[in-house]
Amino acid sequence: MESYVLSEARKFLITYLKGKKYTNETNYPWRKDWEFVVYHSFRVESYVMKILKGEKQKISSEEVELLRIAAILHDIGRFDDRQQHAKVGAEIVKGWLDENYKISSQIKDVEKLLYMIETHSDKEKYEDDFCCKVLKDADILDEIGVLSIFMAANRVDNNSPFFFDQLLDRVRKFEIDFCDRKMLKLKTSTAKEILKKKKDFIISFTNQLEDELDGGEDILDLINKNEY
Secondary structure (H helix, E strand, O other): OOOHHHHHHHHHHHHHHOOOEOOOOOOOHHHOEHHHHHHHHHHHHHHHHHHHHHOOOOOOHHHHHHHHHHHHHOOOOOOOOOOOHHHHHHHHHHHHHHOOHHHHOOOOOHHHHHHHHHHOOOOOOOOOOHHHHHHHHHHHHOOOOHHHHHHHHOOOOOOOOOHHHHHHHHHHHHHHHHHHHHHOOOOOHHHHHHHHHHHHHHHHHHHHHHHHOOOHHHHHHHHHHOOO
16 A cells, blocks of 8 residues: 555645646647646656666665655656756745645655755766666656657658658667667666667667568659659
């Protein structure tokens, strides 16, 4: 059964974000509404647990709960200030805890919780603390893999008869390199293993798509040369 604090963190996230939306999100329309942030946050929590399960370094049950709370609430400030959402999010969570002693009194280290939320976006910053490393890694892992392909598909012209060729080109040029760049930012061995599997899947997808599009390049050559 889930702890009282975790349950309250979920409720607070949903209550605080409900009804909010971006008005200028054009590349990925599913990110516009508040539900996306909730969904993303819960997925990051899931990655936290996957990383902890795979790592040799073990932490206390209190620290596990602290990490899960940080994952749930790490993006709560996203609609208030997108660029400074980590800092704003920490302030929002601090205000919530200041007003709810029953909740804050059950959190082992409030300052550490706020620090994890405030610094989670700075993926370049070196962290000695294992929990900070895990949260940052979990945040990086979300939206890579199968989701990368859907995101790439949204960046090409879906009205084009050559949509799949454009998608193949986009995934190969951007998504695989994106995995490599994110790999350099990961701190835990388990997160690196997870990302490697995601990258392998993306490569496998491109190889399969290329095979299924075999012959299409002849049409493209003819059209480009106006030989039709």
